[in-house]
Amino acid sequence: MPEPILSIKDLTVEFSTEDGIVKAVTDVTYDLHPGEVLGVVGESGSGKSVSVMSVLGLIPQGRIVKGEAVYKGRDLLKLPQRELRKIRGGEMAMIFQDPMTSLNPVLTIGNQIGEAVKVHNPDSDDAAARKRVIHLLELVGVPYAERRIDQYPHEFSGGMRQRAMIAMAIANDPSVLIADEPTTALDVTIQAQIVEVLKAAREETHAAIILITHDLGLIAELADRVVVMYAGKVVELSDVYTIFNSPRHPYTLGLLNSLARLEGDQEWLHPIPGHPPSLVSLPPGCPFHPRCELSHGRVVCRTDFPALRSFGEGADHLSRCHFAEELAAAQATALANAGNPA
Amino acid sequence: MSELQAEAPTSAESVAAADAGDELLRVEGLVKHFPIKAGLLKHTVGQVRAVDGVDFAVKRGETLGVVGESGCGKTTLGRTVMKLLEPTSGRIIFDGKDITTYGRREMRPIRREVQIVFQDPYASLNPRMTVREIVGEPLRIHGQFRGQNGRQRVEELLRTVGLSPEHANRFPHEFSGGQRQRIGVARALALNPAMIVLDEPVSALDVSIQAQVVNLLEALQKDFGLTYLFIAHDLSVVRHVSDRIAVMYLGKVVEIGGREEIYRTPMHPYTQALLSAVPIESPNQRGKRSRIVLEGDVPSPANPPSGCRFRTRCWKAQPICAEQEPPLEPHGTSSEHRAACHFAEVLKPLELAPDSAPAQPVG
Numbered sequence: 001m002p003e004p005i006l007s008i009k010d011l012t013v014e015f016s017t018e019d020g021i022v023k024a025v026t027d028v029t030y031d032l033h034p035g036e037v038l039g040v041v042g043e044s045g046s047g048k049s050v051s052v053m054s055v056l057g058l059i060p061q062g063r064i065v066k067g068e069a070v071y072k073g074r075d076l077l078k079l080p081q082r083e084l085r086k087i088r089g090g091e092m093a094m095i096f097q098d099p100m101t102s103l104n105p106v107l108t109i110g111n112q113i114g115e116a117v118k119v120h121n122p123d124s125d126d127a128a129a130r131k132r133v134i135h136l137l138e139l140v141g142v143p144y145a146e147r148r149i150d151q152y153p154h155e156f157s158g159g160m161r162q163r164a165m166i167a168m169a170i171a172n173d174p175s176v177l178i179a180d181e182p183t184t185a186l187d188v189t190i191q192a193q194i195v196e197v198l199k200a201a202r203e204e205t206h207a208a209i210i211l212i213t214h215d216l217g218l219i220a221e222l223a224d225r226v227v228v229m230y231a232g233k234v235v236e237l238s239d240v241y242t243i244f245n246s247p248r249h250p251y252t253l254g255l256l257n258s259l260a261r262l263e264g265d266q267e268w269l270h271p272i273p274g275h276p277p278s279l280v281s282l283p284p285g286c287p288f289h290p291r292c293e294l295s296h297g298r299v300v301c302r303t304d305f306p307a308l309r310s311f312g313e314g315a316d317h318l319s320r321c322h323f324a325e326e327l328a329a330a331q332a333t334a335l336a337n338a339g340n341p342a
Numbered sequence: 343m344s345e346l347q348a349e350a351p352t353s354a355e356s357v358a359a360a361d362a363g364d365e366l367l368r369v370e371g372l373v374k375h376f377p378i379k380a381g382l383l384k385h386t387v388g389q390v391r392a393v394d395g396v397d398f399a400v401k402r403g404e405t406l407g408v409v410g411e412s413g414c415g416k417t418t419l420g421r422t423v424m425k426l427l428e429p430t431s432g433r434i435i436f437d438g439k440d441i442t443t444y445g446r447r448e449m450r451p452i453r454r455e456v457q458i459v460f461q462d463p464y465a466s467l468n469p470r471m472t473v474r475e476i477v478g479e480p481l482r483i484h485g486q487f488r489g490q491n492g493r494q495r496v497e498e499l500l501r502t503v504g505l506s507p508e509h510a511n512r513f514p515h516e517f518s519g520g521q522r523q524r525i526g527v528a529r530a531l532a533l534n535p536a537m538i539v540l541d542e543p544v545s546a547l548d549v550s551i552q553a554q555v556v557n558l559l560e561a562l563q564k565d566f567g568l569t570y571l572f573i574a575h576d577l578s579v580v581r582h583v584s585d586r587i588a589v590m591y592l593g594k595v596v597e598i599g600g601r602e603e604i605y606r607t608p609m610h611p612y613t614q615a616l617l618s619a620v621p622i623e624s625p626n627q628r629g630k631r632s633r634i635v636l637e638g639d640v641p642s643p644a645n646p647p648s649g650c651r652f653r654t655r656c657w658k659a660q661p662i663c664a665e666q667e668p669p670l671e672p673h674g675t676s677s678e679h680r681a682a683c684h685f686a687e688v689l690k691p692l693e694l695a696p697d698s699a700p701a702q703p704v705g
Contacts, residue, residue, distance in 0.1 A: 043548035044519075143638075157639040158412075187411035188575065189636045192619035196635060214549065217621025221628070244624045258553035260582040262605065262620060262692055268560070269582065271553030275518045 004031035005208050006055075006176055011067030013047075013054045020280040024050045024062065026232045029308070032176065037202070037209040039223030039240065041216065041255075045276055047232040048212050049180055056092060056178070057084050071176070090120040093169040093207075095162075097181035103153040103161060110149035113137070113168045120172045136167040139204060140197050159190035163197055170201045177207040183218060195221055216259065220244060228252045231277055231287040234308055238317040248311050248319040248327050250294040286322070294323055366537055366569050367423065368399040372432035374415075374422045378644060390644045392418040394593035395432070397670070402536070405563065405570040407584030407601075409577060409616070413640055414590040416573045420539045423571065424456045425449060437536070454484055457530035461542035463522035467514040473500070473525055474510040480532040499528040504558060520551035527558065537569040544579060556583060577620050581605055586678075589613045592651040593643055595670060599679030607688045609673050609681040612652045618691035630694040650684065658685045 013025040025047040032038050042048040053059050055069040055076050069076040071092070076084060088094075096102040104112055113136060114129045124132070130149070137145035140163040153161055162182065169177055182198065183191040195218070202209060211223055219226055219240065226243040228236040228251065236249040247253045254272035274291040277283055283290055289301040300322050308320045321327075373396075375389040393415045400406045408416045421427045423434055425441065434442050441452055457480075460466035467476055477496045481487035487495075497507035503524040514522055523543060530538050543559065544552040556579060562568060574580050580587060581601060588598040589612065597610040608614050615634040622631055636655045641647055647654050653663040662684055670682040 043550065159639060188577065189411065189615060189619045190639075191621070192633060192635055195621075215621065216549070217623065220622050220625045223625075240625045245626070255549055258550045259623065260553070260556070260576075260578040261623060262578050262581060266582070269553035269556050271557060272550035273554075275520055275551060276548075 002033055005034045005071065006032040006210075007068075007070045008032075008051070008055060009068050009070070011051060011054070011069065012065040013050055013059065013062045014065055015062055017280070022279045023232050023282065024279060025054070028067070028229075028232075028234055030227050030234060030237060032208050032210060033225075034175070034208050035206055036224040037211055037222050039219040039226040040210060040212045040229060041214060041219055041226060042229035043214055043276060045231075045279060046229040048214075048229045050232075051229070052178055052180070052210055052212055056088050056094070057081065058088075058094075086120075089116060090172045091174055092176040092178065093172065093174040095165050095169045095177065095179040095182045097184050100153075100158070100161065100185070102165060105153050108150050108152055109137075109156065109164050113164065113171055116168045116171045132171070133167070136171055137164070139170075139200065140164070140167045141193070141200075142167070158186055159193055162186060162190075162194055166194075166197055166201055170205050170207070173205050174207045175205075177201070177205065177209045178212070179209060180212045181214070182211070184213070184215065191218075198222065216255065228255075231282060232279060233287065233320065234318070235288065235320045236318065237308075242317055246328070246331055248317065248324040249288075249321050250292050250327065251288050253327065254291075254293070286320075294321070294326060298323075364402045365399050366402045366437060367571070368433075368435040369423055370397050370433040370435070372396045372419070372422060372434065373430045374418050374427055375430045388644050391593045391646060392643060393422060394643075394646070396590075396593075396595050398588055398595060398598060400537070400569055400571060402569055403563075403567050404585040405572050405583050407580040407587040408571065408573045408590060409575060409580050409587060410590035411575060411616075411640060413592075413643060415593040415643070416590050417541055419590070420458070420541050420571060420573045424458060424539055425452075426458070450484075454533040455536045456539065457533065457535040457537075458539040458541060459523070459526050459530050459543045462546055463519050463526055464514075464546075466526055467522055469514055472511055472513055473505075473517075476514070476525060477510075477528045477532060480529060484533060486533070495532070496528075499531055502531065502562070503528045504554075518551075519547050520554055523547060523555050524558065527555075527562070531562065531566070534566070535568070537571065539571045539573070541573045542575070543572075545574065545576065552579065559583065577617065589616065592640060592646050594651060594682065596652065596683070597679075597681040598670065599676070599681075603675060603679040605692065606690065607675055607679075608691070609675070609679070609686040609688055610652075610683045611656050611658055611685075611689075613681075614689045614691045615655075620692075627694060632691060634691065650682070652683075658683075660684070 009029050011025055011028040015022040015024055028051045040048045050059055050062060054062050054064060064077055110133050113133045117129045117132050118124060133149055134145045137149060142148055142160060142163050156164060183194050186194060213219060223240045225239050227234055228249065230251045236252045243252060247256060257270040258272055260269055272291050277287055285302040285304055286306050289295050295301040306320045306322045308318050311317045311319050311324055372393055374393040375391050377386040378388040378390060380387045396419060408419060410416045418427065422429050429442060433440055436452060474496050477499055478487050478492055481492055481495060496510055500507055500509055505521065505524055544555050547555060560583065563570060572580065572583050584601050586600050587604045588595045591612050597604065597608065597613045604613060608617060615636045618632060618634040638655050641654055649665050649667050650663040653659040668682045668684045670680045672680050673686040
């Protein structure tokens with residue numbers, strides 16, 4: 001396996017609130033390899049965004065308690081702001097969820113993307129920057145780019161704004177692209193368009209992409225490997241096929257099972273019971289145990305915080321569950337009963 | 343109780359109700375336009391045609407799903423059928439009574455029968471009221487909250503939606519999104535309605551919680567024989583809950599039919615595009631689903647295209663589409679399954695194929 005381009009290790013981030021200390025992210029460790037799409041999934045409050053954004057210094061209220069984030073041999077968490085600013089938006093670029101609020105309404109689209117180009121390439125003149133912006137807009141599928149470059153964000157629809165955001169993100173040929181819920185605010189048919197644009201952006205830049213989302217469909221569509229987060233912790237990590245076909249954490253399995261399907265006829269959906277814990281007062285032991293259908297009230301789940309351990313054949317599949325092996329056995333039985341090992 | 347007398351239906355209305363059979367709600371040619379005002383004198387310079395001629399009926403005890411993208415008019419439709427918005431024209435027949443022109447006073451007994459659950463469980467509950475006050479408010483307004491009985495009714499409602507009676511003294515901010523949505527459902531149930539308009543009831547919730555609320559809504563429907571108008575953009579959830587489905591585009595119903603008819607044999611190009619855009623459910627399906635990627639955006643409802651409104655994004659469009667508006671009519675599969683397209687034909691976008699050529703849309 002090649003050297004990771006970004007390596008996050010033991011990252012722990014806290015917020016102080018009126019109610020106490022919120023442990024948003026605890027001991028998060030994962031690697032991003034060159035050219036891959038790493039999906040980070042979880043529900044609201046799982047820490048999926050904080051784990052990535054704090055690395056870029058974009059969570060000013062958060063306190064980084066410990067950890068490191070090594071990018072090309074340098075720990076981003078120790079870099080001075082000025083150095084970090086050079087990397088952010090250049091080699092590491094972001095695509096945010098809400099294109100309505102992340103574009104400046106009083107500047108033209110061309111101005112904003114042009115600024116991104118010029119900040120990181122101070123030598124380029126206005127004409128060259130403009131040409132580059134038009135090229136970028138065409139690349140992300142904005143029609144009549146030469147005309148639309150002079151329009152303001154309000155003249156763009158939601159889908160077009162998100163395309164403009166992607167154009168801005170890839171303006172400086174980033175080696176890491178961070179997409180935080182890039183399709184969540186969009187309609188289904190527009191989502192499908194943006195997925196295609198993201199694929200095109202990946203082709204163009206060969207960037208490694210961190211895709212932060214709650215949408216398992218987007219993960220199924222784009223990710224190579226997946227990090228599943230719950231209550232601020234990584235609970236499972238593997239390649240995307242393994243995550244969907246043989247999940248080894250009851251939370252991952254629960255998420256997959258709770259989806260309504262487009263095929264078949266289920267009378268009832270299978271939700272995960274209960275609701276996510278408060279990050280101010282996490283339950284002892286495994287934070288998922290109060291909702292877990294595998295625990296069966298076993299004591300160890302209530303007392304011991306499980307380690308993230310490698311699982312199965314390779315070292316590439318990690319699960320933070322005391323009884324991950326039981327899921328393998330259960331799946332084998334289910335397959336045998338169905339008589340369909342495919 | 344003068345109130346009860348005022349609410350008792352007249353005999354003529356009862357007869358009409360009997361005639362309606364098992365149809366609870368029918369709308370005919372429903373139109374809701376919003377004026378666009380401009381200038382110092384606020385002249386009306388145009389109309390946003392949010393809902394522009396919609397017909398459908400909902401049978402007692404069934405769920406009609408309404409799907410479409412933002413701006414298609416589905417929320418306006420939901421609010422207009424329960425007269426939270428005054429219809430511009432058309433007819434609304436509820437339980438055999440034409441309520442289109444009903445005034446405030448006449449609407450009161452109807453309001454008990456039709457309730458609504460809103461999308462955003464954070465904005466739809468008053469943060470200064472306790473859960474008891476929120477759930478009890480409809481009872482109070484309709485004069486049914488009387489001392490101990492009222493308290494008991496609220497506690498019973500909370501249990502019905504899976505909350506505990508001890509929650510009654512708390513405030514909305516103490517609850518998670520899923521629990522808040524349960525409070526909203528309890529409030530909607532308070533008056534024993536016949537029908538509930540569910541406006542994106544699970545869209546704001548996390549996946550694992552969505553399934554809880556969907557199951558709750560289905561259990562309540564079974565227990566109380568409720569009729570649902572389920573408005574949503576999530577096609578998987580709509581398929582799961584609905585008996586029949588109406589697909590809306592730019593203020594019009596473009597296709598309506600039974601759940602399997604819409605999902606397995608859709609006939610309108612827009613329905614086909616919408617279904618083909620649903621994300622795959624597993625990486626195993628990568629590259630196996632043909633995808634119709636629509637180009638361009640939805641036109642403005644203030645200035646919709648002539649003829650068929652979908653023609654500007656449709657890969658099948660011909661000159662006739664600009665000239666004649668296609669009627670919503672059956673195209674051979676069944677009389678219940680109707681599509682508004684000059685070139686309606688079945689396409690199966692959800693079927694997985696090893697390799698497939700996506701249709702080429704016209705820009």
